[in-house]
Amino acid sequence: MGRALGAAICVASLAVAIAHIYFGYIKGAWGVGALAFALPVTAGVLVIAGLGFWLGWIMATTKEVAPAPVETLKSEEEKTE
Numbered sequence: 001m002g003r004a005l006g007a008a009i010c011v012a013s014l015a016v017a018i019a020h021i022y023f024g025y026i027k028g029a030w031g032v033g034a035l036a037f038a039l040p041v042t043a044g045v046l047v048i049a050g051l052g053f054w055l056g057w058i059m060a061t062t063k064e065v066a067p068a069p070v071e072t073l074k075s076e077e078e079k080t081e
Contacts, residue, residue, distance in 0.1 A: 006059025013052035020045045 024038060 002062075002064065003060050006056045006061070009056030010053050010060060013049045013056060016052075017046055017049040020049075
């Protein structure tokens with residue numbers, strides 16, 4: 001479950017970054033001074049998308065570890081007897 005969610009987060013982060021660049025710069029209409037506002041916003045969007053991709057990558061590539069067995073008091077009492 002965690003690996004699939006991580007892969008989905010990676011894909012979604014890439015989609016957001018590509019859509020922002022495409023619709024903002026390629027298809028967008030620019031007026032005078034528009035880049036002064038658009039470039040910092042784009043930097044922020046790309047940083048957040050990069051962090052999302054990194055989180056998804058970590059989730060997708062981390063191996064799941066089985067939990068360590070927990071010993072109860074009862075089993076400790078049996079060992080001492």
